[in-house]
Amino acid sequence: MGPPSTFVGLPVIPPNDPSLNAPSPTPRAIRQILEARSQPEGAGATVRRSIGTPSLRHITPFLLLDHASISPGAGFPDHPHRGQETITYILSGAVDHEDFAGNRGTIYEGDLQFMTAGRGIVHAEMPHEDGTGRGNVGMQLWVDLPRELKDVEPRYRDLRASEIPRVEADEGRVGVKVISGRSYAVDGVRELAYTPVWLLDVTIQAGGRFRQALPAGWNAFAYTLEGTTTFDTGATMEKVARYHNAVFEQKGDQVLAQVPADAKEAARFLLVAGMPLDQPVVQYGPFVLNDASGVRQAIMDYQSFQNGFERAEGWQSEIGRVMV
Structure with missing residues (x-):
């Protein structure tokens, strides 16, 4: 993967947080319990979605939670993102990744990938074919970016199982x-x-x-x-x-x-x-901004190959060609 950009996120562990050292801590109550029902997604994949549904559209900073099952021949071919981060956690099997900047790699069982879409990225996520024919299962969580970081350059951070x-x-x-x-x-x-x-x-x-x-x-x-x-x-x-x-x-x-x-x-x-973000969320598929005009601009930029999507023009992933 390409070199990471300079980190400017907020602290993951808040300093002097009263709840982390409460002398008589109180348990949290449960607001709601949602069943993650299976639905088709991508190209032949199946997901159990529990955030990003009519029952729970968002819970700041979280935008979507999918428990995905990707059989051989299925997957998530070339598609864009803007304005969010995605966290992918492989529970079994392995997944290949490739984007329009030339970044390419594989994450295996127990590995994670943190992707910042920022101002724009186009990528593909496909099952890693190992000849066994077994499926690949993982979790993907979409996390909103603070308003002031919506326009950062895209980046990746892979976390291997051995590092956890x-x-x-x-x-x-x-x-x-x-x-x-x-x-x-x-x-x-x-x-x-970026978002803790x-x-x-x-x-x-x-x-x-x-x-x-x-x-x-x-x-x-x-x-x-x-x-x-x-x-x-x-x-x-x-x-x-x-x-x-x-x-x-x-x-x-x-x-x-x-x-x-x-x-x-x-x-x-x-x-x-x-950490909750005090900002509105306007989402259209893979574009997550703070107002409708921002979403319209994202669609226009993607279709016109501008403002972060220049490298999408004429680009096609190698790993996604099997779906064409």
């Missing part, structure tokens, strides 16, 4: 991959995205209890991947089955989760939190 810190708690019954943020006094890799986001991959074995402080006022949700997770909200115990998104209230200091001792399987979920 891991921590165990509750006598080994809880395991956390600290992708970004802090969990059990272990910090993840910082400076991955915490991303934790949590597994709880039978009888395990998980406790996680979150920055004050940040929006947060848990997307369940495996098993059934019980969230302790202080007033109730909420059981959430796999492929659901539990969206938390902003009030409170921590998220509490557990799995009963008699459970027949472990639970796994992604806990995600992000």
Whole structure:
């Protein structure tokens, strides 16, 4: 991938945040629980979408959450973006990436890619064919960019599975991959995205209890991947089955989760939190701006190959040619 541009994002771990050191932390309640229903997307791919739907259009700074399954021959051929960042996390298999600036690479199981679209990019994301015929599964999260950073140059940051810190708690019954943020006094890799986001991959074995402080006022949700997770909200115990998104209230200091001792399987979920952005969101497909005129300009720029999309003229990805 090309060299990263100078990082100017806000701190991932806010200094002196009261919720991260609360002497008597209060658990966050759950605002809503959404089932991630399957739907077609891209060219032959299937996604379970739980943010970016009529039930939950946005939850600042988050714009979209897809749990994607990409079979051989399917994928996401050449398409544009402007005004957001995307975080792609590979759960199984591998995905190839290529863009109009000549950047090309592959992310494998457990790897992540943080892409800043900024003022404009055109790229393709396709399954990495390894000859086994197995599908590829991953998560993609779209994160809004602050208004003043909508026009930054596009960039990438790949995070390999081997670089992600891991921590165990509750006598080994809880395991956390600290992708970004802090969990059990272990910090993840910082400076991955312009908009501060915490991303934790949590597994709880039978009888395990998980406790996680979150920055004050940040929006947060848990997307369940495996098993059934019980969230302790202080007033109730909420059981959430796999492929659901539990969206938390902003009030409170921590998220509490557990799995009963008699459970027949472990639970796994992604806990995600992000700093809210005080700005309007106007979205048209892959273009995310702050007003309708900005969206119209993005469409015009893409169609006219200008203002960030100059390199799209005549460009076609090698990995996307199979779809043509």
